[in-house]
Amino acid sequence: MSTPGYFVSFEGGDGGGKTTQARLLGDWLGELTGREVVVTREPGGTALGAELRQAILHGQDMDPRTEALLYAADRAHHVASLVRPALERGAVVVTDRYLDSSVAYQAGGRELSEEEVERLSLWAVQDLLPDVTILLDVDPATSAARMTGDPDRLERAGDAFHRRTREAYLRRAAADPGRWVVVDAAGAVEEVHAKVRAAVAARLGLDGR
Numbered sequence: 001m002s003t004p005g006y007f008v009s010f011e012g013g014d015g016g017g018k019t020t021q022a023r024l025l026g027d028w029l030g031e032l033t034g035r036e037v038v039v040t041r042e043p044g045g046t047a048l049g050a051e052l053r054q055a056i057l058h059g060q061d062m063d064p065r066t067e068a069l070l071y072a073a074d075r076a077h078h079v080a081s082l083v084r085p086a087l088e089r090g091a092v093v094v095t096d097r098y099l100d101s102s103v104a105y106q107a108g109g110r111e112l113s114e115e116e117v118e119r120l121s122l123w124a125v126q127d128l129l130p131d132v133t134i135l136l137d138v139d140p141a142t143s144a145a146r147m148t149g150d151p152d153r154l155e156r157a158g159d160a161f162h163r164r165t166r167e168a169y170l171r172r173a174a175a176d177p178g179r180w181v182v183v184d185a186a187g188a189v190e191e192v193h194a195k196v197r198a199a200v201a202a203r204l205g206l207d208g209r
């Protein structure tokens with residue numbers, strides 16, 4: 001189901017600079033297209049989402065199904081209340097993480113299958129997929145070095161977990177090259193932004209020169 005807006009998601013491991021790149025891309029797309037821009041994130045892009053984010057990342061330990069359902073609940077509400085209405089108004093929506101995070105982290109990293117997590121996520125969003133998904137690919141060593149502050153529950157999950165999520169992302173990107181663009185996140189912010197701009201302009205059919 002296509003909408004008049006543009007929907008872009010950023011994915012990748014922690015510490016890859018998704019938040020910065022999402023903001024830079026949003027600013028650039030706003031200037032280029034003159035459209036309204038919504039830069040948002042999962043989990044926690046709405047008020048209810050902020051409560052769910054707190055529970056998932058800083059609350060008590062939980063089993064994999066509970067975790068997957070809480071991310072899916074956050075996403076369902078995010079899409080229904082913010083993302084889809086914005087896209088229907090013709091806005092540009094840039095989200096820092098979307099359903100591929102669930103497939104990579106809740107399935108790639110834990111014991112659920114990718115198919116079931118994807119099905120759950122697609123049900124939650126009534127099949128809304130991004131026009132472009134940018135994988136900011138970071139090797140786990142760089143990502144660990146860039147992380148600051150107290151680690152949350154997911155960040156504490158260990159190296160093997162983060163290697164599996166990276167592999168899951170790379171597999172998904174290779175399987176659907178029409179939607180995914182893989183960008184090496186190791187460069188300087190401006191360098192990565194330039195690569196992201198070029199890829200997004202090409203995918204969305206915009207003249208980004």
Ligand code: TYD
Pocket residue numbers: 014015041042043057071096097098099101102103105106152154155
């Ligand atoms: P994020 O906000 O990107 O983390 P930070 O701002 O601390 O870098 O995401 C929080 C964590 O939630 C991150 O470790 C990835 C995880 N996550 C999932 O496991 N599944 C999901 O569906 C999403 C959206 C995030």
